[in-house]
Amino acid sequence: MKTKLKAVTRKNSNPRALVAIPVQRAVPAKDRRLNFGDKWDYAPAPESVPVKIQPRYELFINGKFTAPTSGKYFESINPATEQKLSDIAAANAADVDVAVKSARRAYEKVWGKMSGRERGKYLYRIARIIQEKSRELAVLETMDGGKTIKESRDIDLPLVAAHFFYNAGWADKLKYAFPGRTPHPLGVAGQIIPWNFPLLMAAWKIAPALACGNTVVLKPAETTSITAMHLAQIFQEAGLPEGVVNIVTGAGETGTAIVNHPDINKIAFTGSTEVGKNIAKAIAGTGKKLTLELGGKAANIIFGDAPIDQAVEGIVSGIYFNQGHVCCAGSRLLVQEGVYSKVIKKLRDRIATLRVGNPLDKNTDIGAINSRMQLEKIRELVQSGVDEGAELVQPRCALPEKGYWYPPSFLTGVTASHRIAQEEIFGPVLSVMTFRTPEEAFERANNTPYGLSAGVWTDKGSKIFKMINKLRAGVVWANTFNKFDPTSPFGGYKESGFGREGGVQGLAAYCRLD
Ligand code: NAP
Numbered sequence: 368m369k370t371k372l373k374a375v376t377r378k379n380s381n382p383r384a385l386v387a388i389p390v391q392r393a394v395p396a397k398d399r400r401l402n403f404g405d406k407w408d409y410a411p412a413p414e415s416v417p418v419k420i421q422p423r424y425e426l427f428i429n430g431k432f433t434a435p436t437s438g439k440y441f442e443s444i445n446p447a448t449e450q451k452l453s454d455i456a457a458a459n460a461a462d463v464d465v466a467v468k469s470a471r472r473a474y475e476k477v478w479g480k481m482s483g484r485e486r487g488k489y490l491y492r493i494a495r496i497i498q499e500k501s502r503e504l505a506v507l508e509t510m511d512g513g514k515t516i517k518e519s520r521d522i523d524l525p526l527v528a529a530h531f532f533y534n535a536g537w538a539d540k541l542k543y544a545f546p547g548r549t550p551h552p553l554g555v556a557g558q559i560i561p562w563n564f565p566l567l568m569a570a571w572k573i574a575p576a577l578a579c580g581n582t583v584v585l586k587p588a589e590t591t592s593i594t595a596m597h598l599a600q601i602f603q604e605a606g607l608p609e610g611v612v613n614i615v616t617g618a619g620e621t622g623t624a625i626v627n628h629p630d631i632n633k634i635a636f637t638g639s640t641e642v643g644k645n646i647a648k649a650i651a652g653t654g655k656k657l658t659l660e661l662g663g664k665a666a667n668i669i670f671g672d673a674p675i676d677q678a679v680e681g682i683v684s685g686i687y688f689n690q691g692h693v694c695c696a697g698s699r700l701l702v703q704e705g706v707y708s709k710v711i712k713k714l715r716d717r718i719a720t721l722r723v724g725n726p727l728d729k730n731t732d733i734g735a736i737n738s739r740m741q742l743e744k745i746r747e748l749v750q751s752g753v754d755e756g757a758e759l760v761q762p763r764c765a766l767p768e769k770g771y772w773y774p775p776s777f778l779t780g781v782t783a784s785h786r787i788a789q790e791e792i793f794g795p796v797l798s799v800m801t802f803r804t805p806e807e808a809f810e811r812a813n814n815t816p817y818g819l820s821a822g823v824w825t826d827k828g829s830k831i832f833k834m835i836n837k838l839r840a841g842v843v844w845a846n847t848f849n850k851f852d853p854t855s856p857f858g859g860y861k862e863s864g865f866g867r868e869g870g871v872q873g874l875a876a877y878c879r880l881d
């Protein structure tokens with residue numbers, strides 16, 4: 368039951384053409400099964416673990432849940448239904464100040480003095496509670512952020528626990544991590560994270576900071592604060608001493624208050640390049656340590672000798688399975704000319720089978736776009752590609768009436784100067800280009816302001832090594848894509864930021880080494 372693809376080509380002459388693409392049409396509530404014909408569709412398989420969402424989440428400061436001084440709250444919604452889930456406290460500079468003071472107290476009186484062995488015990492305990500609650504946390508992550516339950520249950524949550532376990536193991540062995548050097552904690556770390564991996568980004572930041580003896584003030588993203596507050600409950604349950612981790616929710620201003628607070632020793636930021644640059648300017652000359660994990664525009668490079676079926680599957684999982692909401696998503700595809708038609712045909716067929724819809728359904732491949740704002744950004748950038756002369760390919764795929772959705776898409780005829788070849792799209796949209804020689808492949812791959820990740824698909828080991836040495840990207844995957852492990856450092860070149868998270872390098876970012 369193959370769905371007929373509708374290739375859509377729109378040229379500059381008709382700026383409204385994209386709006387007319389039939390995929391945007393709504394389907395009746397009773398029939399939201401997508402792509403497949405009625406008879407052969409899977410039965411719905413929604414994740415049934417019950418979760419308790421509080422009507423209101425307060426700030427987590429000094430081990431307690433406290434109301435914001437402004438008395439203000441903002442809504443967190445489910446992007447798949449547009450229904451409100453909860454009210455979230457909006458922290459202002461005064462709340463951030465209380466949080467920093469509590470982190471400083473905890474650092475000086477308890478955590479900074481505690482032996483690594485004892486700190487490790489807390490981290491192990493936190494990791495185990497996360498494992499126990501992982502189904503529930505996965506459902507919350509999916510409801511608040513729109514990502515599929517397959518992703519939150521099978522990728523995010525196991526990695527969240529793994530990062531706490533990994534860093535727990537280092538807590539009493541730091542001197543072995545840095546032979547011949549003596550590591551010291553930095554003090555209070557201010558950490559600001561985005562919405563695409565809410566719990567995982569919190570784990571990437573909190574676990575190494577605590578393992579090294581620092582205390583933390585963390586701000587989750589505005590659209591995905593709920594799981595961070597459940598993580599705070601886990602810290603309470605684990606008996607983590609008061610003030611060791613403080614979580615302040617709010618918008619950009621809350622982040623600015625953290626960045627500008629004079630009593631913070633280290634800022635760790637994951638988010639957009641634009642905000643990252645402003646943070647770097649704001650803390651220049653203050654003596655604060657900084658790591659930035661910013662945007663990306665990864666190239667997935669397919670050579671003619673690659674196993675094409677596996678490569679197509681890797682491309683699909685690298686850009687579509689997570690709505691393209693990954694900084695290291697393979698959002699550019701570079702195909703060697705000889706296999707171009709074959710790859711495009713297979714990709715076309717494969718994306719027609721992807722299922723877009725209820726993220727809580729275990730059969731769903733592509734969930735909801737995180738916010739209306741993000742959806743508009745994706746539409747605008749795709750429109751710019753069409754206006755600049757690229758061809759948009761989307762399967763005929765009906766989308767639910769409510770919520771924020773974008774069908775899996777790719778653009779062909781993209782040139783290096785198009786905005787869709789240069790700017791991060793953060794949506795399920797792939798820009799396809801071709802190359803003839805390996806030299807042309809790495810030149811094209813490197814030709815963006817970013818340098819976070821890349822993928823190489825080939826049967827030849829020698830070609831892999833050649834490409835790895837030439838690609839200016841923090842991570843290069845070979846014959847696979849988007850694979851993560853807490854032992855492996857992650858981070859970017861150029862405008863993708865600096866510093867590494869994960870592995871021993873990730874610990875170094877939270878230590879002063881004598
Ligand atoms: P963003 O707008 O930069 O936001 C990131 C975080 O910073 C959010 O918590 C945000 O709060 C906060 N923030 C916003 N303005 C701020 C300011 N002026 N000062 C301090 N904090 C501020 O990015 P996003 O749209 O949430 O996330 C998507 C971006 O993150 C993409 O560019 C993606 O590539 C990048 N990313 C990178 C990595 C990596 O490891 N390299 C990983 C994941 C994501 P609000 O949510 O309230 O705006």
Ligand code: MG
Nearest residue numbers: 443444511590
């Ligand atoms: Mg939400």
